[in-house]
Amino acid sequence: MLWVLREQLGMTGTKYGCGIALCGACTVHIDGVPTRSCVRPASTVKAAEKIVTIEGLSKDGTHPVQKAWVALDVPQCGFCQSGMIMTATALLKATPNPSDKQIDDAMTNICRCGTYNRVRTAIKAAAKEMAGAKKVANALNIQHVNAGEA
Numbered sequence: 001m002l003w004v005l006r007e008q009l010g011m012t013g014t015k016y017g018c019g020i021a022l023c024g025a026c027t028v029h030i031d032g033v034p035t036r037s038c039v040r041p042a043s044t045v046k047a048a049e050k051i052v053t054i055e056g057l058s059k060d061g062t063h064p065v066q067k068a069w070v071a072l073d074v075p076q077c078g079f080c081q082s083g084m085i086m087t088a089t090a091l092l093k094a095t096p097n098p099s100d101k102q103i104d105d106a107m108t109n110i111c112r113c114g115t116y117n118r119v120r121t122a123i124k125a126a127a128k129e130m131a132g133a134k135k136v137a138n139a140l141n142i143q144h145v146n147a148g149e150a
């Protein structure tokens with residue numbers, strides 16, 4: 001799948017690192033599940049399944065995880081970071097307020113530059129922002145309902 005994404009579709013945000021499902025640089029979401037695309041044959045993806053790459057995470061890099069990555073200067077060389085972000089976004093969707101252990105268990109991606117501490121800090125920052133946004137959305141929804149009732 002990695003080569004279909006990169007060479008046939010021109011979406012080069014997804015990187016080739018090891019090719020044997022170890023580094024995570026090639027991580028994409030298939031129906032929200034982080035998947036190492038270097039070992040997943042494209043032919044095994046069903047038509048109804050939705051593939052999201054780093055290009056599809058947000059239109060303009062404003063996903064809370066991407067914003068946290070920028071704010072905290074997470075990347076060094078950057079090569080592993082698309083995969084890191086895809087794994088982190090899937091983690092936060094499944095576990096909105098992850099503990100250090102949950103982050104460490106989920107973030108099995110390898111970074112030669114050693115950005116692990118900053119990755120962890122950025123995940124926590126993104127979790128906070130997402131929780132805040134959810135609170136605001138819930139409050140607006142309540143107001144909307146109240147306004148509808150009035």
Ligand code: FES
Binds near residue numbers: 015022
């Ligand atoms: S390139 Fe796929 S896990 Fe390393």
Ligand code: FES
Binds near residue numbers: 075079080111112114
């Ligand atoms: S930022 Fe360089 S490999 Fe991770």
